[in-house]
Amino acid sequence: MTQTPAPTPGPTPGPGAQTCPACASAMPAGTLFCENCGASLGTPAPVDPSARPVSLQGAMPADGPSPIDEAAPISAATRPVPASVPGSVAATVPGPVPCRSCGASVGPDGYCEQCGTKAPSERDHFREAPADWVAGVCDRGIRHTRNEDAMALLASPVAGERALLLVLDGVSNTDDSHIASLAGARAARDVLRTPMPRGLGTPVARLAAVTKVFSDAVVAANQAVVASTPEGSVNPPSATFVCVVVEGGTLSFANVGDSRAYWLPDGAPGVQLSVDDSVAQQMIASGIPRAQAETSPQAHAITKWLGRDAGDITPRVGELEVVGPGWVLVCSDGLWNYASEPEALQEQIRLSGARDPATLALALTDFANAQGGIDNITTTLARVVAPQEETHG
């Protein structure tokens, strides 16, 4: 769960020896557990939405009359963990997986048979890699008890052709925001499946057309979030929205709230594409230095969000033509809390030494967890090697 695995490249298929992430012993390919220290060598189970749901509640009667006689109306029985989150990567425990903490096997009740550590549910930690140039990690972090962030990715198999990176950060302490954020992310993704309109030729017309598409996506996400609101909720779920569509060298982006998009080129200054709808941003706009604004008590109060109690949900939209190799990063504040400036993120990328997006997403997530993991962490990346001349063709 919050035990951050040693920063090991996730899937390292292919022949040859592997190295134990815990004790660095060399093990033959195909070994599942380190023969020296017992740590798991297996790659984390791939996200499989069809994974068989396993109830986490053991033999505890979920509903129905209390097993205690009627003379004992009792403190409430420990609340059973919901077996699944409707329409989502369910809160499931996939088959027999090794414990992330000690490497022993996880029982059918979702806890390690040896050390009792709770196996992360797929909702607490999931990864997507729709193509080898696009990947994301959505992680619960350390301090929060559930992962209310969500992401949705799309990518064409051809590197650089078309990709979608979308992150919704469900607001803490609202009802079922982990369900709402995922539903919202998927609804928006469905709107953004088709290529961006080219408009009528002028940049202004094109931006207007792109804005319309993003607005539709935000509306769809908002409807999904509202639809996920539990009946009679006095604390309805709400979420942020941030999205980048990569089409060749064109980055189209939109955001509501304080989740962020960055363009981080190799060896050149990076840029934050999104502009937060937050109190901190308002303070920055009024001249307070960023570092001070972002650590102020109200820094994380957002001024725009999706949800039943949302006001204006018009996204800020923009486009950027980029040149040369670099990373598009779309993330939640669980990451940028620890590296807000583009240079700080570029430094972490450099330190990680990662060259593929799956490894880098995991490395940045591990970095945030190592810093305290105070919030849910979502890190999505596209590796863009923009053609020099073709973008305007």
Place this chain on the structure above:
Amino acid sequence: MAEFTAAVYQNEFLPDGGTDVNAIVTVTCAGAGTAGQSGGGAAGEIIIVDTSGSMGPQTMAAAKQAAQAALAEILDGTWFAVIAGSDRAMLAYPQVSSGPGLVAMDARTREEARAAIGRFVGSGGTAIGTWLDLAGTLFASVPGVTQKHAILLTDGENREQPGALDAAIRRATGMFQCDCRGAGTDWQVEEVRRISQALLGTVDIIPEPSQMQAQFEEMMRSSMARGVSDAQLRVWTPQGAQVLFVRQVAPTVEDLTDRRVVVNPLTGAYPTGAWADESRDYHVAVRVAAKAIGQEQLAARVQVALGDNVAAQALVKATWSNNSELTTRIDQQVAHYTGQTELASMIQEGLAAKAAGDAATATTKLGRAVQLAAETGNDEATSKLRKVVDIDDEKEGTVRLKAAVQKADEMALDTASTKTTRIKK
């Protein structure tokens, strides 16, 4: 087929650095059937009656009648025997000197046993250890008998060499269950309770001979309703954790902590004996290593096992939180039973101090007992305490020892000290 369910009541939230997890696990059995009928082996019953010289004519007459009434409750087909106990144990029925020492109940054997009981004559001393040993020998003589239960009646103090009774109790422990009753007021509650606790039975006082028959019938009926011959409570704890205690807390307080049998390095089994359709509560306390805020882990898997089969499981969890609203709450069930457990020891310690002539300690302890009985709504304890102390202030636990107390009332308070009530609305 009996069905077990288990439910957990706990506050799983621990503060930063917190290590101790407390939970009440309620185990419920339904569809138990009747003794010896569930295919798990035959049932055996032994009736042990004190026939020492101290039994007065009235008590002896009542004991005979009660033992005969208990015979009537034993289901046909059940293996049984009758022991007459004095300074040694006599096999009153069946009258054999070798081979199987139990016979199957039917109309004929019931009548023969009735007649044998009718011939009881009081003489000699009291050597309860020898009674238990003979019962063990008899149960062992019929291999097919898996569910073994005895009822034991005594009217006096044990007169064996020091340690002899405890040795016999150790030999009997895990072999058969035993409900014990004391007639009159010349027996020792503490001594007989040692037997009943070790042998997973009950203890009570029968102050008047006229009450004996009803008690015997009731004990035997309860035993015949236990269709599950033996169940274990298994407690798994994570590596490095420590089981602080495992107690049954309802219907009575019984500390099981020291009765742990190792199943594997992480799991211990605690005996619970035979089950009828009933529900029992267990208080499990586990110490785990503290983890970071936000982490969740399993502190215990509590299982009901029939042989090697796990019939039900409940999960005790620990989640570290920096939200003091969550971490400072004490689960209502845990609080209730913690109070009831303290109540039992306050009564026992208070009465022991009183017997030793330490009025000050007795007043303090029984005062605390009065307070706890009121707080936890244990009206039976309150009414029994009222016969031993005058209560000035129930809330404050201010009491005075009564000048004249009926011995039987004091003993009744003592035997009932471990009975608990369940939480009130």
